[in-house]
Amino acid sequence: MSAELPGPSTRLRCGGCGNLTRFDVTRTRRTTEFWHFDLAGEYVVEETEVKGEELESVSCRWCGRDDAIEVVGRTESADDAADQLTQK
Secondary structure, three states, X not given: OOOOOOOOOEEEEEOOOOOOOOEEEEEEEEEEEEEEEOOOOOEEEEEEEEEEEXXXXXXXXXXXXXXXXXXXXXXXXXXXXXXXXXXX
């Protein structure tokens, strides 16, 4: 499994089935939030500060594999997808 989540110029890809769009991501976040209550007792979270985050797992929603997930460049994955479509 990849040890990182994708950034602005990268994306996830399943090396097993080629999936580029559907992943189950499990992560633990520690946050501090500012909650604003109205007089009726309803609240809105107005600010959230992430204090820490741990990536636990990423698995492919299509084939279920968690051992073939990789972070690839966006253009690289687009080229691969186009190649797969032209091969069909």
